[in-house]
Amino acid sequence: MPAYFLEIFTLTFGILLLMYEAFVDPKSKSNIAVACLIGLVAAYVMIFFCMSPDPGSDQASWSFWTRFYTIEGNALFYKGLILITAASVILLTIDYKKILSRFTDTPDTEDNTGEFYPLILIATTGMMWMVSAKDLVSVFVALELTTITFYILVAYMRRNVGSLEAGVKYLILGALSTGILVYGIAWVYGIAGTTSIAGIGEFLSTQDTPSYGLLFGLALLLLSIGFKVGAAPMQLWIPDVYQGAPTPTTAFLSVASKASGFAIAVIILTPFLENDVTHGAASMMLTVMACLTLIIGNLSAINQSNFKRLLAYSSIAHAGFITIALAAWNGTATEGSPTSSSVIGFYLATYMIMTMAAFFLLAAVRKTEGHEELSAFNGLSKRAPVLTICTTVLLAAMAGLPLTAGFWGKLFVVKMAVDAAQAGNPAMWWVIGIVFIAVGAGFYYYFKLIAAMYWNKPASDKPLEASHITKAYLITAAVVTLILGIYPAPLMWLLQ
C-alpha cells in the first residue's frame, strides 16, 4: 500500500464525517467521536502496511513521489505519534464535551459540538503530510491545512470570550507567521533556484561561502517554524492561546503541532546543518533560539498561578530543550551518540505521554472546580489519591527526574551539547550553563503543583469528577513513564 493512502484515508474520512454530521440527531453527536476514534485506529494500523515504491518501478518516477512525498527518515514514527495524539485528543474531548457544549450557540446541548471531531481528523491529515514533506511547497500546503483547521478549533467555544480572544490572536499571529514562511521560501528559491529540500542540499554543496540571501531566507524559515513549535522569539502567542482555547485543542496544539513542527524543522534544516559552509551560521541561529527559549519559557513559568498557562510556558521550555538537539546537530549515529533526529523524536514521544496526561487531569479538575488556577489542585492527594500519585510521577518526568521517561530526553540533549562542546563549539558551554538555570526553575514550577496537591488543605471535600477514561489514561501514562524511564530501548528502536 503506498504510504500516501494514510493521508487520503484520514482526510476522506474526516470530510465524510463532517458532511454526515449535518444529518445526525443533535442528541447523539458523540457517536461521531466514536467514528473518529475508529478511523484513527484504522489509520494507525495502516501505518504498518505502508511502503515506498520500488526504486525501478513506474510509480517511483511519478513526480508526487520524487518531489513531494517521502516516508524516509522518521516520517512513519511521527505519523504514528500524531495519530495517537489525535486519538487521545478525541478521548479528551469526549470527557470535555460538557464544557465545550456550554459555550456554543445552543448551550448545554450536544448540538453544535459535532464538527469538533472531524476537524481534528483534518488537522491530523495536515500534520501527517507535513512530516512526509520533501519540498518547501508541500511544507507550505500541509502547514496551511493544519493551521487553518486550528483557527477553527481554537475559537470553537464561540460564546466564550477567552476562546474568541485566543482565536483572534492565533489567527493574526498565524497569518504573520505564514507570511514570513512564504517570504523565506521565496528567498531560498530565489537563490537556490529550487524548492526541493534535496535540491537545496545539492546547491549548497556547490558553494564555497555562505550566501547571505540564503541565510536570510533560512532565518525567516526558522522564525516561522519557531512559531509552530513555540520557540522564542515567536512564542508570544502561546500562553494566551493555550489558556483561551478549549482544553482538547490546547492539548492538540501543544503536542501534535509541536511534534510536526520539529519534524519539519529537521527536514528543512538537514541540508543546512549537514553542509560545512552553512553549518556554523545555522547552528548559531539555533543556539540563540534555544537559549532564549529556555530562559523565557522557564523563568516566565515560575510565577504562573494558572495551571493551563503554566503548561503553556512548560511547553515553551520543552521546545527550548528540543532546539538544543538541533543546535548541536549530529547527522550520523555512532556508537554511543544517536542522531539529532532520533533524539528529537524520542523527546517528543515522551513529552506527548506526560503532557497529554496532564491535560486529562486539568480537564477533570476544571469540570469539578470550574476553574484552572493552581488553587483548584489544593489537597488533591486527599480527594483523588491514585490520580495524585500518577500526576506526581508525570510532573517529576516533566521536571526531568531520573528513572522517568522525561529524564532521557534531557540526558540526550545535554549529552549532545557536551559532545558538540567537546568537538569545538564553545557556544555550547553557554547552552549548558543556561540548562542549569532552566532545570532549576523547572523543578520549582513543576514541584509547585506537587506541593499544592500534597501540602495544602483541599478546597472542598467532594471527590474529583474523573471519568474512567481520565483514570485509565493517567494510570497508563504514569506506568509507561516509569517503564520507559528504566528501559527506554523499545522507543529508541522505533527511531532507528
Next chain:
Amino acid sequence: MGSLVLLLIPIIAAIAIIVGSPARLTAVISAAASLVIGLYMAFTHTCDCWNFTASMLPALGIHLTLGVDGMSTIMVLLSVIVLFAAVFTGKSPEGHEKLYYSSSLFIAGGAIGAFLSQDVFFFYAFHELALIPTFLMIGMLGRGDRKAIAWRVTIFLAVGSMILLAGLLWLVSATGGSFAFSDIAANAASIAPATQKGIAALLIVGFGTLISLFPFHSWAAPAYASAPAPTAMLHAGVLKKFGLYGLLRVAVPFLPEGMAAWTDILVILLLGNILWVGYVTVNQKRLDLMLGNSSVMHMGYIFLAIAAISAVPGNDIAVPAAVVLMFAHGISIAMLFGLADTIERKTGTLEISELGGLAKKAPALAFLFGLAAMASIGLPGLANFSGEVMVFLAGFRDYVPAEGFGIVQIGTILALWGVVISAVYMLRAFRKTFQGPLVPATEDATEAHFCVRIPAIVLAVALIAVGLCPNLLLNLLK
C-alpha cells in the same frame, strides 16, 4: 542477582506500602531483610553472585550493571544499618503512615542502588530517587518553616545534580562514550589535563552541593533540623555519603590531574566547613540545628582525605581514612538524630535552653546520646576516632620536612582545631540537656521505651565494633 534483590527489596516494599500493605510492618520487615542481606554481603562480597547486568539502552551504551567491591560494600552496609534504625525509630503522625515509611525505603533504596551501580547513568539516577520523598516529608511533616526549607533543599539538590550530570556526561564524552565505570577507567588516561580540570570543577561543585561543601552548604543544616527523624537520619547518614563516594569512585581515580589542580581551593573550602560552620554550630540554640550544622562541619574531614589524595595520588591511607570516617559519621549522626527525635517526643521541645536534667529521668537515653556524642567528637574506642586519626595521618603522608608545609599540611593542622570545636558544642549541649536540675519540660519525661532503644543499640554496636577493630572495614578495602 544478589545485589538486584538487595536493591529491589526496599523499592518494592515502598510500592507495596503505597498500594496498601500495612506500612510499619512492611517497612520493618523489609529493612530487617535488607540488613541481613547486607551483612551477608559483607562476608561474601568477592562472590560473583553479587554481579548483575542488563542492557537498558544499547544505542547509548547504558547498562544496569550492579556489582560490589570493598568500598561499595561498606557503603551498602551503612545504608542497610541506617535504614533499619530509621524505620524502627520514627513514629508516624496519624494519617501519614504511607508517606512516612515509604519515603525512608525510597531514599535508602536509591542510595543502595547508587552504591551498587557500576554504570555512571544508574549511579546518578538512583540517587535522585530521594528527591520527591524528601520534598514531601519536609514540606508536610517537617518542623519550623518547613515549606520554605523543603523548597530550598529541592532546588539546591536539583541544580547540584544537574551540574553533576553535566560533569559526568563530559567525562563520558571525553572517554569515548561508554557509561560503564570499567570502560571509563580504561580510557581515563587519555583525557587532556585541561579537560580534566573542567570536569573536576563540575564534579566538585555538583557532588559538593550534595555533600554540603562550603559555600554550597546552606540547605543542609535547616533541612536536617526540619526533616522528620527517619528522613534526617537517612539524608545526613547515608545520602550525603553518595557525593563523597562519587568523588572517591569517579573524580579521584579518573581525574588525578584535574583534582590536583583544584586541591588548593578544595582545602580552603573544607576549612570553611570545619572552622566557619564549626563556629556557627557552637552558636546554635536548638539541638536539631546543632546536629544539622555539626553534620555539615564533619564533611570537612572527609574532604581533607580527598584533598590529601588529590595532592599525593599514591596516598594509600587517604581512601581507607575517608571510607571509615564516612561509615562512622553516617552511623553516629543517624544515632544522634534518632535520639533527638526521642528527646523531642518525651519533652516536647528541642530548645537547648528549655532542657535540663534529662539523665535523671531517662538514664538509658542519656547514655546512648552521650555515646553517640562522644563518637561524634572522636573519642578513642569509637568508630569516628579511627577515621579521623587516619585522615590526619593521610594529610602528612609522604611529607618531606625539607620542603616545608604544603597546603594540605597547613589544612590538616588547622582542621585539628575542629576537634576542639566539636567537643565544645557537643559537650555543652549534652550538659545542658541531660545534666543539672530538672526543668518544667523534663519533669514529666519518661525513659525511652525498649523498642526505641533497639535501633540506637544497633547503631551503638556498629560504632563500638568499628572503633575497637577498624580492621573490620579495612580488611574489606584490601
